[in-house]
Amino acid sequence: MxxxxxxxxxxxxxxxxxxxxxxxxxxxxxxxxxxxxxxxxxxxxxxxxxxxxxxxxxxxxxQRPDIQAMFADVADAAALRERLADFCSASMAGEGTTSVRVLLQVLGAACAPHSPYAEYANSAIATFIATLTAALRRLDIDDTEAVATLLVSGLRGIIQDRLITGDSARTDRAARLLIDQTIR
Missing domain, CATH: 1.10.10.60 (Homeodomain-like)
Structure with missing residues (x-):
């Protein structure tokens, strides 16, 4: 037994x-x-x-944060901008970097044909995009899915840049600019 x-x-x-x-x-x-x-x-x-x-x-x-809970109560553009900035800051500093480093490696590995990580990576991205799309709809923003994709993909790239280069000042400014220019 x-x-x-x-x-x-x-x-x-x-x-x-x-x-x-x-x-x-x-x-x-x-x-x-x-x-x-x-x-x-x-x-x-x-x-x-x-x-x-x-x-x-x-x-x-x-290690996956509860993205849905994180953005569920967002009621205006200013709150969404701040929540995204907070999420980015937490992902690039402290304990958040451990799981983010691993997630970025898995996302990279998921690009290979027949990757055993493809399903997980697809689910992680889809969850984040769906959650942001819902928040953006509440703000009456046009083409919400494309805007959510821009934010998720752009912020992921900025976070990866920071983890590789360690340049926090430049990447913090870039994240803030992307968020502010995308959500008005």
């Missing part, structure tokens, strides 16, 4: 996986070095998560 999963151990592993990938990258991720760093075995990781890809997707899911 199979041993029941230790859900507390599983949750701890997921948090540690996100930190590991943020520090070591996704491109060369191998279960043995990951397991050794986490103080477990690759066999135990497979027991808990079935595949390396499923491990990563589940780890990212635990």
């Amino acid at each position: 199979a041993r029941p999963l230790d859900h507390a151990k599983r949750a701890a592993l997921l948090a540690d996986v996100v930190r590991y990938i943020a520090d070591h990258g996704l491109a060369d991720l191998s279960l043995r070095p990951l397991a050794a760093e986490l103080g477990t075995s690759s066999r135990m990781l497979i027991y808990y998560f079935t595949t390396k890809e499923e491990l990563l997707v589940q780890a990212l899911t635990t």
Whole structure:
């Protein structure tokens, strides 16, 4: 009879996986070095998560902010601009950078043909665009889906720029400009 999963151990592993990938990258991720760093075995990781890809997707899911709740109560353009600026700032600083670094790596990996991360990446982008589209509709903005796409894609690029270059002054100005010029 199979041993029941230790859900507390599983949750701890997921948090540690996100930190590991943020520090070591996704491109060369191998279960043995990951397991050794986490103080477990690759066999135990497979027991808990079935595949390396499923491990990563589940780890990212635990880190995903509740985008819908974040923008649900936005009632005017000024509030939406501030909420987006706050979201950007949080994504580029402190603990937010760990999960954002990993998410950006997964989005890049999802571009490969037959990527095991494509479904997760598509869902993450679709959720953010749908949430912003709904907020923009409440503000009576034209072509809401295109505006939401511009914001999501543009801010993602600016966040990636900052994480790579470390130039916070320039990227903060760019994020603010994109937000202010897009939502009037």
